[in-house]
Amino acid sequence: MNKTVTNAIALAVLWVAAILTVAVLGTVILYVFINGIGQMSPSFIFTWPEGVAAEGGIWPTIVSTMYVTLLAMVIVTPIAILAAVYLAEYAVQGRLVGMIRFAADSLASVPSIVMGLFGLALFVEAAGIGFSMLSAALALSFLMLPIVMRTTEEAIRAVPKYIRWGSYGLGATKWQVVSRSVLPASMPRIVTGIILATGRAVGETAVVIYTMGQAINMPITPFDSGRPMTVHLYLLAMEGINLPAAYGTALLLMILILAFNLGARYFLRRNRKV
Amino acid sequence: MHYRATPQSDGAPEKITVKELDFYYGDFHALTDITVGIKEKAVTAFIGPSGCGKSTFLRCFNRMNDLIPSARAEGSITLDGKDIYATGVDPVDLRRRIGMIFQQPNPFPMSIYDNVAFGPRLQGVKKNELDEIVQTSLERANLWKETKDILDRNGLALSGGQQQRLCIARVLAVEPEVMLMDEPCSAIDPTSVQKIEDLMAELKGRITIIIVTHNMQQAARVSDFTAFFLQEVAGEPAVLVEYDRTANIFTSPKDRRTEDYITGRFG
Ligand SMILES: Nc1ncnc2c1ncn2[C@@H]1O[C@H](COP(=O)(O)OP(=O)(O)OP(=O)(O)O)[C@@H](O)[C@H]1O
Numbered sequence: 379m380n381k382t383v384t385n386a387i388a389l390a391v392l393w394v395a396a397i398l399t400v401a402v403l404g405t406v407i408l409y410v411f412i413n414g415i416g417q418m419s420p421s422f423i424f425t426w427p428e429g430v431a432a433e434g435g436i437w438p439t440i441v442s443t444m445y446v447t448l449l450a451m452v453i454v455t456p457i458a459i460l461a462a463v464y465l466a467e468y469a470v471q472g473r474l475v476g477m478i479r480f481a482a483d484s485l486a487s488v489p490s491i492v493m494g495l496f497g498l499a500l501f502v503e504a505a506g507i508g509f510s511m512l513s514a515a516l517a518l519s520f521l522m523l524p525i526v527m528r529t530t531e532e533a534i535r536a537v538p539k540y541i542r543w544g545s546y547g548l549g550a551t552k553w554q555v556v557s558r559s560v561l562p563a564s565m566p567r568i569v570t571g572i573i574l575a576t577g578r579a580v581g582e583t584a585v586v587i588y589t590m591g592q593a594i595n596m597p598i599t600p601f602d603s604g605r606p607m608t609v610h611l612y613l614l615a616m617e618g619i620n621l622p623a624a625y626g627t628a629l630l631l632m633i634l635i636l637a638f639n640l641g642a643r644y645f646l647r648r649n650r651k652v
Numbered sequence: 653m654h655y656r657a658t659p660q661s662d663g664a665p666e667k668i669t670v671k672e673l674d675f676y677y678g679d680f681h682a683l684t685d686i687t688v689g690i691k692e693k694a695v696t697a698f699i700g701p702s703g704c705g706k707s708t709f710l711r712c713f714n715r716m717n718d719l720i721p722s723a724r725a726e727g728s729i730t731l732d733g734k735d736i737y738a739t740g741v742d743p744v745d746l747r748r749r750i751g752m753i754f755q756q757p758n759p760f761p762m763s764i765y766d767n768v769a770f771g772p773r774l775q776g777v778k779k780n781e782l783d784e785i786v787q788t789s790l791e792r793a794n795l796w797k798e799t800k801d802i803l804d805r806n807g808l809a810l811s812g813g814q815q816q817r818l819c820i821a822r823v824l825a826v827e828p829e830v831m832l833m834d835e836p837c838s839a840i841d842p843t844s845v846q847k848i849e850d851l852m853a854e855l856k857g858r859i860t861i862i863i864v865t866h867n868m869q870q871a872a873r874v875s876d877f878t879a880f881f882l883q884e885v886a887g888e889p890a891v892l893v894e895y896d897r898t899a900n901i902f903t904s905p906k907d908r909r910t911e912d913y914i915t916g917r918f919g
């Protein structure tokens with residue numbers, strides 16, 4: 379077989395694979411869109427579900443999802459950044475740091491249902507917080523922590539060394555170099571990591587189902603329970619209560635996650651252009 | 653035994669005095685037996701072929717080499733007569749007195765104003781004094797005219813040559829006594845090169861400048877003294893071959909190797 383033929387075949391295979399990927403993604407999105415768009419209306423978004431068939435809107439579940447996600451983000455961000463700064467800048471690079479990294483990567487691959495069970499045992503029961511936004515946020519933060527920590531660490535390591543030199547050269551102490559030059563320079567990528575992890579938390583079901591409760595409720599304090607969108611969707615669909623509302627919820631959920639990912643892209647782009 | 657350059661004794665006071673300096677990166681012996689006196693408020697040029705340790709030597713003066721774990725210096729370097737490697741000397745304080753410009757312009761990804769104000773802020777300079785420091789520093793760096801209306805724009809949005817002058821302004825803002833410039837003009841446009849040479853001429857007499865350059869014409873134009881370094885045998889440490897007034901180096905070098913280098917026969 380000559381080179382041009384091999385080349386053409388390789389190209390065709392790659393092309394088919396690419397088309398297939400896009401097609402699968404497109405089908406899923408289109409399917410949810412077609413089935414869910416009929417539900418879209420301000421009242422679906424902003425009113426409460428009513429009656430046994432959960433007619434009406436899904437407002438409290440949207441609030442619950444946003445509440446728990448933001449709470450988890452607030453918990454995770456400082457811890458993850460401090461840990462990453464320590465790992466990348468201060469820790470003596472060796473076995474111990476390697477082990478911490480390995481632990482973080484392993485934590486990231488723990489099935490989320492296991493994390494949910496763990497959250498149930500630790501926060502809901504042992505710590506006595508009960509089914510609540512706080513328990514769910516803490517359990518979610520276990521899921522987000524390794525993602526944010528590792529992306530932050532990568533971001534810090536990617537800061538060019540001449541930025542550090544410039545800072546040291548002006549008489550900055552190590553901490554000043556880190557806090558005033560390295561962190562600002564890596565901030566776009568850190569924020570991207572936070573947004574992506576948060577996007578994952580929005581779509582998380584297994585963790586919250588064990589920690590937040592299932593009763594529809596409008597959470598006010600972190601100790602209130604609630605029902606997030608994902609769980610609402612699961613219950614509506616699994617028990618065949620209200621399939622159209624389930625698709626409506628799915629569509630909104632997808633839009634929310636898409637918004638997070640687009641936000642991350644936009645943020646990266648804007649900061650790269652300067 | 654190699655040639656040992658004798659420092660000039662023509663009256664001008666020495667800002668930095670180096671005695672019998674040997675420098676190592678781990679097992680690699682990079683420089684040996686360097687003895688040289690850098691004249692105060694003059695421009696000194698370091699020349700020599702690539703890899704002969706000019707940058708290494710320059711980084712000894714502000715102890716930037718401390719950041720490289722394997723690096724080790726022996727011998728003595730004094731600033732105003734005080735050993736900069738003595739115990740108790742804080743490299744952070746030293747670097748406030750000895751600024752450095754790198755080959756690659758390295759503005760911070762922040763506004764022009766914040767770049768220049770960075771050093772003063774580290775030292776806790778008050779907010780109401782910053783405006784004036786920023787303006788004076790940009791003026792001295794020949795960059796004020798181009799940037800006075802865009803001080804809040806990101807420093808990375810400037811051209812390479814402007815970025816380099818921004819880095820110079822950033823260093824000048826901390827009022828250093830010495831400015832180390834490691835090939836500051838090798839990556840920028842000719843107009844900016846001209847502006848940097850001009851500002852060097854204006855700055856000398858006020859501060860001590862050391863510039864590393866591969867450009868012989870530039871060394872001849874901007875410097876009062878020139879030191880020529882050479883690593884003669886690969887794997888062996890580099891030495892200081894000759895150190896003299898720039899005019900002497902370029903018109904009547906005493907060493908054959910210096911002559912060969914400046915006439916472009918090697919390096
Ligand atoms: N961080 C380092 N670790 C180990 N060896 C180094 C390090 N930096 C430089 N060297 C070595 O030290 C020698 C001198 O390097 P240096 O960069 O000081 O030369 P130079 O004269 O500045 O060269 P150039 O003109 O190319 O900039 C070279 O052999 C180089 O490979």
Ligand SMILES: [Mg+2]
Pocket residue numbers: 706707708834
């Ligand atoms: Mg160099």
